[in-house]
């Protein structure tokens with residue numbers, strides 16, 4: 001029996017592990033990721049844009065630009081800003097939504113906030129001059145900041161909104177990508193960058209009867225304020241006489257539930273797996289403190305956070321919130337063991353830190369929930385990083401309200417949706433409104449999220465490359481796809497809790513390569529297959545065995561819903577050295593290897609040879 005440290009909660013490690021595995025087993029299901037259905041075809045109404053006036057029309061555009069940026073979320077905005085900084089002015093942005101913002105355009109549900117400190121999450125704060133009002137910003141504030149980035153860098157006049165790219169084909173003769181849109185536009189572009197985001201492809205639960213419900217039903221990423229009343233701050237007065245069901249207890253639901261509970265006549269929260277709810281502790285920004293920072297502070301702070309959550313030693317903890325606890329405590333345990341003359345096993349110390357963290361999280365449930373039976377149902381039994389960590393000071397106490405019922409399904413989920421409500425645990429709950437807080441297809445490749453076809457110079461599509469034995473360089477470029485850059489490439493690239501940091505890395509990378517081509521009059525470059533093979537070999541050499549960790553996890557999108565051996569997991573498919581090392585590696589590659597690893601596509605190479 002392993003026991004806890006003298007300073008932290010006492011626990012029985014073996015008993016905890018056995019409980020974790022038993023809880024996982026309850027939730028493993030054969031249909032894995034296919035339990036979800038895409039919000040397309042018969043389900044396309046779930047993702048219609050509720051924020052634009054219907055009937056938008058404009059004349060089709062036919063143009064030739066230097067760069068086409070696909071996506072106007074934070075990835076596309078940072079890419080555009082990098083272009084402006086480098087004097088690249090001839091670019092066009094195409095965005096499906098009615099404005100910039102991406103995730104923050106679509107997710108306007110009540111209570112929406114970012115869990116990452118605003119000072120590191122909101123990009124370009126120093127350049128744009130935004131001072132976030134609070135440490136953890138509201139979605140509305142982040143959306144407004146995205147709009148401010150658009151104004152600051154003059155991006156509005158360069159953007160086609162409410163426009164979806166349908167296909168992009170490399171024209172070898174013209175050495176350009178030809179992009180066609182759903183509004184009849186034809187855009188020829190020497191370079192293309194795509195930023196589709198990890199949270200753009202809405203997932204619906206494949207629950208039998210989902211189409212039978214005759215009340216109102218919507219996904220959290222398309223909130224219907226016409227029905228609920230109120231806005232992102234709450235005030236949902238339309239729910240005063242309504243019975244509301246929320247399906248899901250993830251990061252989104254944790255924010256929605258307290259706001260809905262304030263107004264709904266009855267609220268039923270359908271839980272398959274309890275979430276681990278850590279301390280939020282939001283506070284207003286001290287503007288004097290922020291404005292007195294030395295130039296370059298944001299980049300330093302971003303690096304500091306990423307260092308902490310990558311388990312790297314940092315000289316000073318600048319971002320001292322609860323994201324870092326697990327890693328800082330692990331470092332402490334390692335140091336303590338070394339000081340005692342031991343040779344500590346990092347996995348063991350990480351597990352100890354994790355048990356401590358989760359014990360504290362479970363103790364918090366006991367402290368917050370008045371009914372012990374209810375508290376037992378709200379306790380999560382898995383390792384902290386099995387699911388995306390959540391932070392809220394409001395969610396748990398909401399369950400003490402008399403109008404709120406937790407419908408715990410003990411891992412089984414909902415059985416059926418009927419014309420009038422939801423069946424769970426064999427009982428029907430009559431409802432007026434069902435809110436699907438069931439998340440997104442987080443690891444989907446860009447062409448799938450964007451819903452477009454990309455055909456490279458040899459007629460092979462991006463989808464075919466993805467379905468085969470994928471080879472990329474840095475997860476951002478592919479041989480056969482000249483001048484094509486993925487910004488937000490997680491597969492074979494990187495990811496981080498602070499996703500805008502990873503977007504910045506890859507935006508800078510694309511902009512540097514494009515600036516390199518421009519300054520040397522190079523028409524087209526793509527990675528050589530040798531460079532891709534070397535990257536692949538490095539990925540293998542650096543691969544971290546996440547499989548063992550995820551095997552013991554309760555299912556979720558981080559372990560492909562328990563089918564983690566079928567394809568790389570979201571984190572397992574990234575560069576194993578972590579995001580900071582990845583960023584350094586990209587910078588080194590640009591100064592040392594770019595000129596040899598990027599080659600002219602064959603047709604262009606032949607022409608160069610012919611013309612001497």
Ligand code: NDP
Pocket residue numbers: 113114115116199205206207247248249250251252253255270271272273388412413414437438439440555556557
């Ligand atoms: P998640 O994928 O995290 O959660 C989906 C929820 O739906 C889970 O609780 C899941 O249960 C539940 N579910 C699915 N199918 C069923 C079913 N048949 N019956 C009952 N329950 C079901 O989605 P979210 O939208 O909450 O979060 C997605 C990501 O978005 C986060 O990981 C985060 O990266 C980001 N996000 C960030 C926020 C922030 O910064 N504040 C806020 C919101 C989102 P189970 O756990 O059992 O699978």
